[in-house]
Amino acid sequence: MYARIVVDVNAKRVDRLFDYEVPEQLKSVVQIGMRVVVPFGPRKRQGYIIELMDEAHEKELKSILHIQDMTPELNKELIALSEWMQTTHIAKRIAVLDIMLPRAVKGKYHKVYRLEEPEEISDELYTLFRKQQVRISSLSADDILKLKPYVESGVITEDIEVNQQQQVKTLKAVELCDINVEQALATLRSDKQKDCLLSLADEGRLTLKELKARDFSAAVVSGLEKKGLIRKIEIEAARDPFAHRTVHPDAKKVLLTEQQAAYNRIRQSIDDEEHRVFLLHGITGSGKTEVYLQTIADVLAQNKTALMLVPEIALTPQMVERFKARFGDEVAVMHSGLSIGERYDEWRKIRSGQARVSVGARSSVFAPFENLGIIIIDEEHEASYKQEDYPRYHARDVAFWRGSYHNCPVVLGSATPSLESYARAEKGVYELLTIQTRANQFPVPTVQVVNMRDELAAGNRSMFSAELTRAINDRIQKGEQIVLFLNRRGHAQFLLCRDCGHVPNCPNCDISLTYHKVTDELKCHYCGHKEYKPLTCPNCESEHIREMGVGTQKVEELIYQHFEGARVIRMDNDTTSRKGAHEQLLTKFKNQEANILLGTQMIAKGLDFPNITLVGVLNADTMLNLPDFRSSERTFQLLTQVAGRAGRADKEGHVIIQTYNPEHYAVQYAKNNDYAGFYKEEMTYRKIGKYPPYYYLVNLVFSHAEMKEVLLESKHIHQTLLQHLSPSSYVLGPAPCTIARINNQYRFQIIIKFKSEPALLEALTYLDDHYYDKFVKNKFSLSIDINPQMLM
DNA sequence: AGCACGCCGACT
DNA sequence: GTCGGCGTGCTC
Numbered sequence: 001m002y003a004r005i006v007v008d009v010n011a012k013r014v015d016r017l018f019d020y021e022v023p024e025q026l027k028s029v030v031q032i033g034m035r036v037v038v039p040f041g042p043r044k045r046q047g048y049i050i051e052l053m054d055e056a057h058e059k060e061l062k063s064i065l066h067i068q069d070m071t072p073e074l075n076k077e078l079i080a081l082s083e084w085m086q087t088t089h090i091a092k093r094i095a096v097l098d099i100m101l102p103r104a105v106k107g108k109y110h111k112v113y114r115l116e117e118p119e120e121i122s123d124e125l126y127t128l129f130r131k132q133q134v135r136i137s138s139l140s141a142d143d144i145l146k147l148k149p150y151v152e153s154g155v156i157t158e159d160i161e162v163n164q165q166q167q168v169k170t171l172k173a174v175e176l177c178d179i180n181v182e183q184a185l186a187t188l189r190s191d192k193q194k195d196c197l198l199s200l201a202d203e204g205r206l207t208l209k210e211l212k213a214r215d216f217s218a219a220v221v222s223g224l225e226k227k228g229l230i231r232k233i234e235i236e237a238a239r240d241p242f243a244h245r246t247v248h249p250d251a252k253k254v255l256l257t258e259q260q261a262a263y264n265r266i267r268q269s270i271d272d273e274e275h276r277v278f279l280l281h282g283i284t285g286s287g288k289t290e291v292y293l294q295t296i297a298d299v300l301a302q303n304k305t306a307l308m309l310v311p312e313i314a315l316t317p318q319m320v321e322r323f324k325a326r327f328g329d330e331v332a333v334m335h336s337g338l339s340i341g342e343r344y345d346e347w348r349k350i351r352s353g354q355a356r357v358s359v360g361a362r363s364s365v366f367a368p369f370e371n372l373g374i375i376i377i378d379e380e381h382e383a384s385y386k387q388e389d390y391p392r393y394h395a396r397d398v399a400f401w402r403g404s405y406h407n408c409p410v411v412l413g414s415a416t417p418s419l420e421s422y423a424r425a426e427k428g429v430y431e432l433l434t435i436q437t438r439a440n441q442f443p444v445p446t447v448q449v450v451n452m453r454d455e456l457a458a459g460n461r462s463m464f465s466a467e468l469t470r471a472i473n474d475r476i477q478k479g480e481q482i483v484l485f486l487n488r489r490g491h492a493q494f495l496l497c498r499d500c501g502h503v504p505n506c507p508n509c510d511i512s513l514t515y516h517k518v519t520d521e522l523k524c525h526y527c528g529h530k531e532y533k534p535l536t537c538p539n540c541e542s543e544h545i546r547e548m549g550v551g552t553q554k555v556e557e558l559i560y561q562h563f564e565g566a567r568v569i570r571m572d573n574d575t576t577s578r579k580g581a582h583e584q585l586l587t588k589f590k591n592q593e594a595n596i597l598l599g600t601q602m603i604a605k606g607l608d609f610p611n612i613t614l615v616g617v618l619n620a621d622t623m624l625n626l627p628d629f630r631s632s633e634r635t636f637q638l639l640t641q642v643a644g645r646a647g648r649a650d651k652e653g654h655v656i657i658q659t660y661n662p663e664h665y666a667v668q669y670a671k672n673n674d675y676a677g678f679y680k681e682e683m684t685y686r687k688i689g690k691y692p693p694y695y696y697l698v699n700l701v702f703s704h705a706e707m708k709e710v711l712l713e714s715k716h717i718h719q720t721l722l723q724h725l726s727p728s729s730y731v732l733g734p735a736p737c738t739i740a741r742i743n744n745q746y747r748f749q750i751i752i753k754f755k756s757e758p759a760l761l762e763a764l765t766y767l768d769d770h771y772y773d774k775f776v777k778n779k780f781s782l783s784i785d786i787n788p789q790m791l792m
Numbered sequence: 793a794g795c796a797c798g799c800c801g802a803c804t
Numbered sequence: 805g806t807c808g809g810c811g812t813g814c815t816c
Contacts, residue, residue, distance in 0.1 A: 007815085011793040018816040041815040042795055061816055 033072030091391035104344035175205040250325035262433035269409035284644030287439030304373025334360030372406040380412035423693035445653030493549025502539035571599035639670035724763035729754035
């Protein structure tokens with residue numbers, strides 16, 4: 001018996017299967033998908049069992065040393081999926097397997113088995129658990145076989161070995177000693193101490209943080225402690241990120257006509273066990289989520305499982321709560337905020353069948369479900385479904401593959417579908433389901449476009465038009481809430497000399513440096529270069545060197561200057577990077593602790609607060625002017641989405657969009673909430689420009705420290721592509737990239753445009769293989785992006 | 793990717 | 805002589 005194994009070495013040269021003998025004692029335990037340790041050349045390496053062969057191998061083989069898992073981490077489906085991704089994404093097999101699995105099962109983490117109920121097992125097995133837990137590498141195959149049933153029944157639990165100090169977080173708290181509260185109160189003279197004691201008597205124990213929040217200072221606490229009435233303790237922080245909230249069960253809602261029609265079609269596909277793709281086009285507030293929830297409920301009733309994808313930023317606690325409320329413990333949640341251990345917990349819940357629904361961001365498309373009944377991708381147009389670094393996969397493509405494997409429907413939902421998806425729906429490749437009525441019956445907000453050129457002409461040089469200023473003041477006065485949107489974080493974009501026009505650039509990259517006020521530094525976001533802000537222009541020594549382009553930080557200052565009574569919560573990458581910060585800020589806003597929410601992209605989704613009556617887009621042009629063929633589409637989507645934040649409750653919503661391009665079609669169609677109109681017009685431009693969905697794209701980027709070298713080599717590759725591809729495809733370039741140099745590497749790109757190109761994968765694979773050695777030797781790098789999200 | 797092997801130069 | 809530079813080639 002031998003095994004075919006992918007070895008965990010991230011190199012093109014060993015990106016293939018290696019055969020190893022399965023030693024006699026492991027024959028009964030090895031399974032496809034298990035991780036094993038094998039001798040590889042002069043050293044030992046981890047590997048994945050891809051196939052098991054019963055017959056003997058023609059050659060003498062090395063043997064597997066030991067196994068790493070008691071149950072396989074990968075199932076047959078994921079193995080087949082990784083093979084498909086390897087060929088279609090020009091990626092190494094091991095790199096694909098790596099992104100599919102949670103980090104806990106990679107490299108430096110060891111699995112351990114802990115004995116939970118010692119009385120349940122025999123003395124012989126008991127001796128294995130020296131320190132209550134045991135690493136799998138120290139177990140013989142025989143032991144593993146004997147222990148396995150106990151793992152399945154829960155007498156022994158599987159976990160990953162972690163540094164205890166790091167993993168178990170403790171909070172400092174206090175609790176009452178065993179005392180008679182009334183007697184104690186009588187001895188106290190300070191009212192603060194009495195109040196504090198009463199609070200503790202009510203709630204049992206409180207953390208120091210909570211006490212501080214209730215205005216009990218450390219002096220009060222230590223006073224009580226000295227009197228021996230309370231004592232300090234340490235409590236373990238919750239591992240379940242949602243453990244502290246009480247979830248109220250959520251009953252299913254009655255569907256309106258259009259929702260019902262959409263539901264019926266999807267339900268049919270579930271019942272037929274037929275892989276179909278649906279595009280659910282429903283305006284904001286049309287109740288798409290309720291359709292998802294009810295189809296998922298049906299899938300569960302048929303004893304199948306459901307996979308739900310949402311963009312990371314939409315994965316808010318409110319969203320998760322809604323799923324938990326409907327499906328309870330059957331829901332696994334996967335997002336970037338989880339620790340390695342938490343993520344592994346969720347993954348195992350799915351693998352063991354304990355959770356039959358998952359809600360998660362991009363990478364959760366690999367959730368190890370058996371028997372999938374439906375896959376849903378909400379906000380399917382979101383760019384975050386495409387992984388922007390290697391291996392560059394799109395969750396939508398993976399979802400289609402899995403849907404076809406499981407014979408189940410894939411539902412793409414959006415208020416503003418991507419042009420690619422809508423075009424496919426029009427062609428009949430996907431089935432289009434439309435919801436045009438708002439389920440909540442809220443009125444559609446009024447949208448007003450303000451021409452900032454007119455403002456400038458009228459002498460208003462500020463960030464706020466007269467109209468927006470009036471509206472903000474009005475809402476502040478009425479005690480209503482405002483959301484302001486700005487697509488740029490930080491303080492200022494760059495420095496500009498008013499006298500000579502000089503802009504300080506990064507010495508290593510062809511990009512202007514960004515100004516950070518906190519440190520008073522200029523930074524490069526691409527290579528990390530930092531320098532102090534110059535006092536005079538480095539070029540002409542003029543003192544008129546100014547900050548240009550305003551970020552959220554700066555706007556926050558401006559708001560306080562301009563508006564009396566403004567209380568701002570700022571949400572951007574800088575204020576939400578801490579775990580849980582996102583949620584905290586939203587809760588604060590919900591509790592009316594502020595009247596203005598100022599933020600970037602991330603506030604465009606999932607906010608659903610009744611008191612928001614005004615939404616302002618400070619500058620709609622920042623994304624409109626990006627040099628990318630999708631910039632109009634992005635602008636339209638974002639404006640539509642931002643506008644949807646207003647007017648959700650009984651109060652009328654108002655949206656003000658400030659722009660220097662008021663006549664731009666993306667702005668106009670967004671204003672009129674006219675998806676069909678936008679689609680039609682944008683499609684004509686895509687057709688003329690030979691862009692998706694009329695053509696497919698591949699973006700090849702080359703880089704090297706010498707410009708000559710890149711140019712020469714990329715010309716060579718251009719020739720190779722012309723030879724391999726059919727004459728109907730276009731091979732454009734090589735041309736310098738938008739950012740022509742990053743970290744002192746010159747960058748050139750070649751763009752392939754094609755409608756149908758049978759030789760594409762073959763040609764790209766050839767490039768990847770054939771040029772590989774040359775690239776390694778010459779320090780050349782080549783990146784291949786199939787169906788890129790951006791061409792920059 | 794690593795790691796060994798091997799073939800040349802400059803040292804105690 | 806032999807220590808160590810890194811070009812070349814292999815990993816079941």
